[in-house]
Amino acid sequence: MTLPAWMRSRWVVVPGLIAVATVAWNVHVAANATGVIEGRVVDAQGRPVAGATVTLFNRSFITNDPRQRTLTDADGYFRFENNDSHAVQLEAERADRGRSERRTVRLWFRAQEHRLAAPLVLTAR
Amino acid sequence: MAAAAGWYGRKRTRELALIVCFLAPSLAIFLLYRLIPLGWNVVLSFQSWSPMRPARWVGLEHYEEMFLWDEVFWQALWNTLVWIGAAPVAIALALGIALLVNSDLRGAPVYRTIVFLSYPLMTVAVGIIWRWMYDERGGFFNWVLRSAGLIDEPLGFLASFDMALPAVIVTDIWQVIGFYMIVLLTGLQSIPQHLYEAARIDGAPAWARFLRITLPMLRPSLFLCAVIGLLNSFTSFDLVYIMTNGGPGHATELLITYIYKAGFGQTRFDYAAAITVVQFALLLFLTVLANWAAGGNAGAVERD
Amino acid sequence: MRRHFPWARHAVLILVSAAMLLPFYWVLKTAITDENIYAYPPRLTPLDPHLFNFVDVWYLIPFPRYLLNSAIVSALAVAGNVVLNALAGYALTRHFPAKRLVLLLLLSCMLIPFQATIIPAYLISARLGVLNTHLGLALPLLSTIVCIFIYKAAFEAVPKSLIDAARIDGLSEWRIIATVLLPLSKPAIATNVILAFIWSWNSFMWPLIITRDAEMQTLPLGLARFLSYLEDTTGALYAFVVMVLLPGILVFLMAQKEFIRGLTSGATKG
Numbered sequence: 001m002t003l004p005a006w007m008r009s010r011w012v013v014v015p016g017l018i019a020v021a022t023v024a025w026n027v028h029v030a031a032n033a034t035g036v037i038e039g040r041v042v043d044a045q046g047r048p049v050a051g052a053t054v055t056l057f058n059r060s061f062i063t064n065d066p067r068q069r070t071l072t073d074a075d076g077y078f079r080f081e082n083n084d085s086h087a088v089q090l091e092a093e094r095a096d097r098g099r100s101e102r103r104t105v106r107l108w109f110r111a112q113e114h115r116l117a118a119p120l121v122l123t124a125r
Numbered sequence: 126m127a128a129a130a131g132w133y134g135r136k137r138t139r140e141l142a143l144i145v146c147f148l149a150p151s152l153a154i155f156l157l158y159r160l161i162p163l164g165w166n167v168v169l170s171f172q173s174w175s176p177m178r179p180a181r182w183v184g185l186e187h188y189e190e191m192f193l194w195d196e197v198f199w200q201a202l203w204n205t206l207v208w209i210g211a212a213p214v215a216i217a218l219a220l221g222i223a224l225l226v227n228s229d230l231r232g233a234p235v236y237r238t239i240v241f242l243s244y245p246l247m248t249v250a251v252g253i254i255w256r257w258m259y260d261e262r263g264g265f266f267n268w269v270l271r272s273a274g275l276i277d278e279p280l281g282f283l284a285s286f287d288m289a290l291p292a293v294i295v296t297d298i299w300q301v302i303g304f305y306m307i308v309l310l311t312g313l314q315s316i317p318q319h320l321y322e323a324a325r326i327d328g329a330p331a332w333a334r335f336l337r338i339t340l341p342m343l344r345p346s347l348f349l350c351a352v353i354g355l356l357n358s359f360t361s362f363d364l365v366y367i368m369t370n371g372g373p374g375h376a377t378e379l380l381i382t383y384i385y386k387a388g389f390g391q392t393r394f395d396y397a398a399a400i401t402v403v404q405f406a407l408l409l410f411l412t413v414l415a416n417w418a419a420g421g422n423a424g425a426v427e428r429d
Numbered sequence: 430m431r432r433h434f435p436w437a438r439h440a441v442l443i444l445v446s447a448a449m450l451l452p453f454y455w456v457l458k459t460a461i462t463d464e465n466i467y468a469y470p471p472r473l474t475p476l477d478p479h480l481f482n483f484v485d486v487w488y489l490i491p492f493p494r495y496l497l498n499s500a501i502v503s504a505l506a507v508a509g510n511v512v513l514n515a516l517a518g519y520a521l522t523r524h525f526p527a528k529r530l531v532l533l534l535l536l537s538c539m540l541i542p543f544q545a546t547i548i549p550a551y552l553i554s555a556r557l558g559v560l561n562t563h564l565g566l567a568l569p570l571l572s573t574i575v576c577i578f579i580y581k582a583a584f585e586a587v588p589k590s591l592i593d594a595a596r597i598d599g600l601s602e603w604r605i606i607a608t609v610l611l612p613l614s615k616p617a618i619a620t621n622v623i624l625a626f627i628w629s630w631n632s633f634m635w636p637l638i639i640t641r642d643a644e645m646q647t648l649p650l651g652l653a654r655f656l657s658y659l660e661d662t663t664g665a666l667y668a669f670v671v672m673v674l675l676p677g678i679l680v681f682l683m684a685q686k687e688f689i690r691g692l693t694s695g696a697t698k699g
Contacts, residue, residue: 106481147520151572158569162546249649359542
């Protein structure tokens, strides 16, 4: 099958490819922009920590502002549902077990659904 | 017009009306944004006026202030002349590159594209790129000079009174050299090859062929390059604004950045108009001079 | 002499090319670097390269807004150029009284750099009430004299017999332009599109003068604004630079031939 000449012109092919890529990307974004961020909190020995406070920071220009807090469940899992940022930081703390390092999570687009690969580890200080 | 052409009949009149309609939009734009502003500049330069006050004729007052009292104007004028004076250097470099690229050398189109690539880029972005190249800590030049042990302390190229203007001019040359090259290349390609063959048969050495054939035949292209270089002193506003904004002090102030500052920074539209008139007169004078040097056959110019 | 030293010439040209490309590399490596970009000595290759700086630029500043403004202005300029220049170019292929005057007018306008007209141009735009609007941004860019002459040359190259035949068939002037002349002048149209796009996309001084709100700013203004109030230590500014340059580079590489023809059309005729 041969395409007509005007369809093979670079003036059609390049903008066409760009348009297709844009649409595909937007469909992908729409399907994955749920604002959910999930993860797990464990202690230094790797045991899940229940009832730890997890704070979500949003990146603005040069500062990171705390936006949401949640508590981990019995298995150490936590879940944020309304994240609308593209660059967040997560930090977990429980008064008697210590605090985790602040983990930066950079997303490809706003409110991207994300599951932390490695849990946040609390260390006593 | 229509009345004069009346006896051609209705058809001729309609044709004329059509031509007028076709020409009108373009001409209106050039009138509004080229010719009328030029005249208005001249009128404004003899008036005292600002948006809130009625205009008053003041004769040569602005010119008097400019020439007798305004040191910044003289500095800007001098910088503009230096800027224009750097154009022949860039043109000579471009001629060298064009001579190397203009041949049956393999890969010549690739070199040509690379050299030309910087010209169509947004000047604002080019300015930011080169600010970064000159940066004291993360910049390329300081890194090279310090690694080579030539300097101990980082140099603030754009913050130095002596180096800021040359630094910005180097950036400008980097951006426009591709354009000069393309213009000269077009000129080189229009030189008939048989001239060179005849000279070779006569035993003329390479430098003689260059001086006697290439240079004279390139005259129109060289003239065009010179005019582009002249206009460049006007169009370089973006680069200076981004890289130094005329500073440090007024070390990189060009007339065009000074016009902008006087007009839109201090709201002295009348004074800015007077500077514009001076710069335009300078441009016109130098163009006529270049045209005379090129033998009087002016090429057309097309950069806006 | 020319044919004898290809290697020496390659060496020189490779050096020149390296000098031309180096700034691009320097900015690109900064744009994808994660470290503090002000650390000394700078790294030659980026550490942990990633693209998140580009995401930051998209969201932290109103990049989509700037992009939209730039796109609207460029679209207006390209459309204006293609249509108005074609009409004017066609008119100039015909004979009419005062044609020489019009030609003289156009040629002398060519010598007036736009930058030399900014003060009155601003005042005129204020009277027309187009300050701070897309139309005002595009208005001075709507027609270009070089492009009129490129069209004129292209139209004059079309055989007269074709036009006469069309006229005998009873086609109107509009139809003649649209169905006979324009399809035969595709290179001229391409040159027009490319020049109008590059010039309007890069235009900085005019938008700087006539826009007031951040809402109306175009990409170059956004870039200048970003530069003036954000001296951060990430490569976000340079990611912004790369994002702004890409469309221009893409268009240039696609249409290098047409672009060069447009710029040198004066040189060959001169």
